[in-house]
Amino acid sequence: MFWGLTPALNLLEEYTLSKRDTPEELNILIIGGSDCRHILLTEAKKFLYAKCKINFYLIDACMEHVARQLLLLNIALQPPENLGLEQKTKIFMEIYGNTLVRPSTAKYLKSLASNLVKMVTDYDYLKSFMSFINIDIKYKERDYLENLLKFWCGRDDYNICECWDRRLRKSLGIRYDSKIGAFDWDLHMRFHSIGGKQVCTQEYKNFRLNGVAFSWLESEVSKPNRSLVCAVLPKGEKYTHYGYLGDVQTGPYVAFGLDCEDKSFLDSSNGQNSYRATDITERNLKQIFYEILDKQEYKHNKTSDLKLGSIIMKEEKLVVDVKSPDFVPKPPKKCVELEDQITFLTISALDMMKYKEKYRNLFDIVYFGNTSIKYLDKVLMEHIMKNDSVLIIENQLFVLSNRDRDLEEFGKNISEKIEGLNVTKHQFDILKDSYAKFILNK
Numbered sequence: 001m002f003w004g005l006t007p008a009l010n011l012l013e014e015y016t017l018s019k020r021d022t023p024e025e026l027n028i029l030i031i032g033g034s035d036c037r038h039i040l041l042t043e044a045k046k047f048l049y050a051k052c053k054i055n056f057y058l059i060d061a062c063m064e065h066v067a068r069q070l071l072l073l074n075i076a077l078q079p080p081e082n083l084g085l086e087q088k089t090k091i092f093m094e095i096y097g098n099t100l101v102r103p104s105t106a107k108y109l110k111s112l113a114s115n116l117v118k119m120v121t122d123y124d125y126l127k128s129f130m131s132f133i134n135i136d137i138k139y140k141e142r143d144y145l146e147n148l149l150k151f152w153c154g155r156d157d158y159n160i161c162e163c164w165d166r167r168l169r170k171s172l173g174i175r176y177d178s179k180i181g182a183f184d185w186d187l188h189m190r191f192h193s194i195g196g197k198q199v200c201t202q203e204y205k206n207f208r209l210n211g212v213a214f215s216w217l218e219s220e221v222s223k224p225n226r227s228l229v230c231a232v233l234p235k236g237e238k239y240t241h242y243g244y245l246g247d248v249q250t251g252p253y254v255a256f257g258l259d260c261e262d263k264s265f266l267d268s269s270n271g272q273n274s275y276r277a278t279d280i281t282e283r284n285l286k287q288i289f290y291e292i293l294d295k296q297e298y299k300h301n302k303t304s305d306l307k308l309g310s311i312i313m314k315e316e317k318l319v320v321d322v323k324s325p326d327f328v329p330k331p332p333k334k335c336v337e338l339e340d341q342i343t344f345l346t347i348s349a350l351d352m353m354k355y356k357e358k359y360r361n362l363f364d365i366v367y368f369g370n371t372s373i374k375y376l377d378k379v380l381m382e383h384i385m386k387n388d389s390v391l392i393i394e395n396q397l398f399v400l401s402n403r404d405r406d407l408e409e410f411g412k413n414i415s416e417k418i419e420g421l422n423v424t425k426h427q428f429d430i431l432k433d434s435y436a437k438f439i440l441n442k
Contacts (some may be wrong), residue, residue, distance in 0.1 A: 001034065001245065002068065002228055003097060003252040004369070005398040006434045007259065008037035010045045011365055012052070014390055014437070022050040028365045029057045029384070031350070032372025032394075035096070036069045037255045040076055043338065044291040054340040057363075061347045061372070063145050066137075067152075068227055070119070072096060073342070074112055074130065076289060077335040089285045090216070093278075097252030099160045099211030099225055099244065106223035113152035113226075120145050130335050134343040141346055144232075151239045152226045160224040163243030164211045171248055183208040186249065190400045194432075198266065199253050199277045200308075207251045211244070214252075214278045217308075249400045256288075257281035262300060274307045293336055347375075354380045361386045370394040370410070376417040387442040391423065395434050407431055 011028055030038065039056055046052070060066055075083070075092050083091070091108060094101040101109070119126040120142060126133060135142070168176065175182045187196075187204045207213040211228075212221055231242040257277035260266060265283060267274040283305075287298040353359040354377070363385050368376055373393060381391070396402050396410050411430035423438040430436075 001062070001230075001247060002064070003247070004034040004037050004255050004394075005247070005250055005396075006254060006370075006394050008041040008255050009392070009435070011038055011042045011367075012045060012049050012054075014392065015365055016049070020388075022052045023364070024051070025053045025055065026365070027055045027057070027363045028367070029059070029363045030367045030369075031059045031375055032061065032369025033058065033367065034060070034065055034369055035255065036072050036076075038367070039073070039342065040288050040292070043340070044288040047291065047295040056340065056342045057345055058342065059345045059347055059350060062230075063137075063141055063148060064230055066135075066344055067116070067145055067148050069344075070116055070130075070133070071109075071112060071227060073133075074116070074335060076292070077130075077338070079333055079336055080293060082333040085286055085289060088289055089282055090219075092285060092289075093214045093281060094221070095225060095227055097213040098221060099164055099228060100221035101223050101225050102219055102221055103223050106226075109225070109227065110153040113149050117146060117149045117153065120149065128334070132335075132338040132341055134341060136343060136349075137346045138348070147234055147239065148229075148232045151229065151232045151241065154226075154239065156238050158224045158226055158229065158241075160228065160244055161210070164248070167244060167248045168208070179208070180205065186400050191250070191398075194397055195434075196253065196258060196277075196398070197268075198258050198273060198275070198280055199251070200273050203253075203276050203278055204251065208248070211248070214281065216278075250398050253277040253281065254398050255281075256284045260284060261287070275305070276308055279305065279308065350375050350380065354383045359384045363389060365390045365392065367392045368394065370396045370399075373413060373417055378418075378420045381421055381440065382442065385440050385442075387440065389440050391418075391421075391438040391440055393436040393438075395430060395436060397430075397432070397434055404431060411436075 012022065012026070015026065016022060042054065046054075058066075058069065060069075072092060072095065075088060075095065078088060091105050094105045095109060115129070119129060120135065123135065126135070137145070168179070172179055172182055183205050184201070186208075187199065187201060191199055191204070203213065203215070206215060215221070228244050228246060229241050230245040232239050233241065257280045260280050260283060262283065265275045265280050283300060287300070290298045360383055366381065366385055366389065368391075370393070376393070385391070393414055396407060399406075402410075407430050414436055418438065421438075422441045424441060426437040426439075428436045
C-alpha cells in the first residue's frame with residue numbers, strides 16, 4: 001500500500017514490443033496500480049514515439065491511493081518556475097516514501113492538500129488547474145476523499161512514529177527485540193537475492209526502523225507525512241484514523257531505485273554499492289520530470305553526485321515533532337498541460353463494464369496489480385479488451401515475506417484466472433520476473 005512493489009513500466013514500450021506501430025490513440029486501464037509510477041514513466045518517454053494520445057483509466061479500491069496519485073501528479077507536473085528540478089525531486093521522494101519529512105515539505109504538502117480539497121469538491125476548479133484529470137467516483141467516495149485531504153491540511157496531532165512502531169511490533173512479533181538482525185536477514189537473504197542489490201544496508205535499516213526510506217546528508221526530517229494515513233473519519237471538528245497501515249518490509253525502492261539507464265550508478269566495489277537506491281531513485285526521477293516537461297533526452301550532471309553506498313550513519317530512533325507547523329498557503333500554480341487524459345473510476349465500475357457498450361473493445365492495455373487479480377474475469381476481459389491487446393499482471397516477487405512456494409501458488413492463481421482466455425504468453429518465470437505479460441487473441 002502507498003507505493004508499488006514492481007519497477008515502473010513504459011507502457012508505450014510494452015505495447016510496441018510485438019513490433020506494432022504506435023496508434024493514434026491508446027486506451028490503458030490500470031487496476032490496483034497503487035501509485036502513478038507507470039503514468040510518469042510513460043509520459044516521460046512519449047517523445048521517443050510517433051504522436052499518440054493516451055487515455056489512462058485508473059481504478060483503485062482505496063481512496064488513499066487516489067488522493068496520493070492526485071498529490072504526486074500535482075508535484076510532478078508543477079511548472080519549473082514554481083518548483084525547480086532538484087527541489088521537485090526531493091519533495092516528491094519525501095512525500096512518496098518517507099514517514100517523516102522536512103518542515104518545509106510538510107508546509108508544501110498542506111498547501112497542496114488545501115488546494116486539492118477545492119479540486120475534488122469542484123470539478124470546474126479541478127479543470128482549471130489539472131485539465132487532464134477526470135474523477136468519476138461515487139458521492140460517498142468523494143466525501144471520503146474530501147475528509148482525507150482535509151486531514152492532510154489539518155492541525156490534528158499525528159504521531160506517525162508511534163504508528164510505525166506498532167506496525168513493526170506486529171509484523172516482527174517475538175523478533176522485535178532482535179530487529180536489527182531481522183532487518184539484515186531480510187535484506188541480504190531475500191531482497192538482494194531477488195534483484196534488490198542496489199538497496200544498501202544503511203538505508204534499508206533506516207527504513208525498517210523509522211519508515212524514512214530516502215535521506216540526504218544536508219537535510220533533517222521531523223514532521224509527519226500526513227499523506228501516509230488510513231481510514232480517516234470525521235469526529236466533530238477533528239478526525240480519527242487508523243494510522244499507518246502500509247508496507248513496513250520492502251520499502252519504496254522498487255519503483256524507481258533498482259535500475260538506471262546510466263549503468264555507472266549500478267557500480268560496486270568489494271561488495272559495496274557506489275550509489276544507494278535513494279541516489280538511483282533521485283537520478284531516475286530527475287530524468288522523468290525533465291523529459292515530461294522538455295520532451296527531449298535528459299543529460300545527467302554528475303558534479304553534485306555523492307557516492308554514499310557504503311556510508312555508515314548513526315542508528316537512532318527518530319522522534320516526530322507532532323506540533324503542526326504554521327503555514328500560509330501559497331497561491332497554487334496550474335500544472336503543466338498534458339495532451340493525454342487521466343480518468344479515476346470507482347472500483348464498482350468494473351462490474352458494470354462488461355455490460356456497457358462504450359467499453360466494448362476499448363482497451364489496448366489492461367494492467368492488474370498483484371492485490372487486484374481477484375477482479376480479473378474472463379467475461380470482462382473479452383468484452384473490454386481489443387484483439388491483440390496486452391494484459392499485464394504484477395508478480396509478488398518483491399513481497400519479502402513470500403517464499404518460493406508462495407510465489408508458485410500465486411503463479412497458479414494467475415493461470416486459473418486467465419483460463420479460458422485465448423492468450424499468447426510471453427516467457428515468464430514466477431521466481432525471477434516482476435510481471436506476467438500476455439497478448440489477447442480474440
